[in-house]
Amino acid sequence: MAISKKSFNYQEIINELGCSSGNTTLLLKKLKRNEFIRFINFYGTHITLILMVISSLNTKSGLFTIGIIGMPIGAMISIFFNFKANSIRSLLDNEIFNNFLIKKIKIFYPNDNISDMKYTQMKQISVSTSHSTNEHQAIIELAYQAYQENATGILITDSNQQNVVTSTINNKAGATAITKTVYSASAMLINNIENIKKTLNKEFDLEYWYDLFEKGAISEDEYKQKKEFALKHT
Numbered sequence: 001m002a003i004s005k006k007s008f009n010y011q012e013i014i015n016e017l018g019c020s021s022g023n024t025t026l027l028l029k030k031l032k033r034n035e036f037i038r039f040i041n042f043y044g045t046h047i048t049l050i051l052m053v054i055s056s057l058n059t060k061s062g063l064f065t066i067g068i069i070g071m072p073i074g075a076m077i078s079i080f081f082n083f084k085a086n087s088i089r090s091l092l093d094n095e096i097f098n099n100f101l102i103k104k105i106k107i108f109y110p111n112d113n114i115s116d117m118k119y120t121q122m123k124q125i126s127v128s129t130s131h132s133t134n135e136h137q138a139i140i141e142l143a144y145q146a147y148q149e150n151a152t153g154i155l156i157t158d159s160n161q162q163n164v165v166t167s168t169i170n171n172k173a174g175a176t177a178i179t180k181t182v183y184s185a186s187a188m189l190i191n192n193i194e195n196i197k198k199t200l201n202k203e204f205d206l207e208y209w210y211d212l213f214e215k216g217a218i219s220e221d222e223y224k225q226k227k228e229f230a231l232k233h234t
Contacts, residue, residue, distance in 0.1 A: 002089035002132065003096065003144050007031040010092055017147075019100035024092065031088045038081050045074030090134040093141075101143040106153035106193060114155075122151055122189035130182045135161065138185035151189040158186040206230050 004010050007028055014020050014028075049071060108114055127141045134140070138159065146154045161183050206227060213223040 002086070002129075002137070003093050003141060005089070007035055010089075013096065017096065017100045019096055021095065021099060024095050024099075027088055027092045027095065031085065031092070034081055034085045034088060038078060038085070041074055041077050041081070045071060087133050090132050090137065093137065094134060097136075097140045097143060101140070101147060105143045105146045105151065107139070107143065108153065108155045110156060116195055118192075118194045119153065119190040120192040122149065122191055124157070124186065124188050125149075126184070126186040128182060128184040132181075132183065135183060138183040142185055142187045146187070146189050149189055151191050153190045153193050154187040155190055156185060156187050158184075160184045 004013060010028060010031065014024055108117075125142065125145055127138045127145070129137045129141060139156070142154055142156070146152075161181060209218065209223055209226040209230070212218045213220065218226075
């Protein structure tokens with residue numbers, strides 16, 4: 001999985017977030033090229049098979065057999081380019097995360113000390129993703145969902161990586177297991193994040209209040225009140 005699947009959706013996301021860069025432009029071109037090749041391969045393989053069948057029925061030739069042999073080749077090409085597409089999407093997700101999301105969404109992990117933080121809880125969300133070359137894919141998708149929900153941070157409550165056996169292939173040497181890696185994570189969306197200690201310290205920071213007074217953010221009377229309060233309690 002990824003933030004999106006199609007190149008035009010990624011283009012919309014990048015335009016919306018304003019995180020366009022040389023890398024995102026290059027990766028989008030690669031994804032568009034990949035989509036075009038997969039489109040040609042899919043329809044080309046099926047159309048060729050249909051034409052082979054029709055020709056074989058009319059001429060009683062062996063072209064149908066050739067068409068059947070060509071199907072696995074088309075499938076192998078499809079698998080290869082699907083893998084490449086997943087890799088490109090992972091790179092695009094990394095670019096979007098590093099260029100924008102990490103600056104907009106504060107991420108707190110279970111081991112982080114948040115005792116000095118004050119925030120409003122919004123809701124719990126979960127993500128499960130596979131077919132990704134990025135081990136942090138689930139966190140990236142949580143951050144993107146947080147942005148869509150107008151949250152300003154996420155509290156990671158759970159993060160796992162596991163290998164799941166999807167099927168087996170029987171061959172002369174025995175059975176070969178086919179596994180895929182599944183990344184999953186859960187988080188609490190939060191808003192109105194505030195550092196309590198930092199806020200309290202501001203009450204006694206004369207330089208902070210003087211700067212506000214100089215900028216016209218507070219009146220002279222308000223500045224004098226803050227100054228008296230700070231001097232009285234320090």
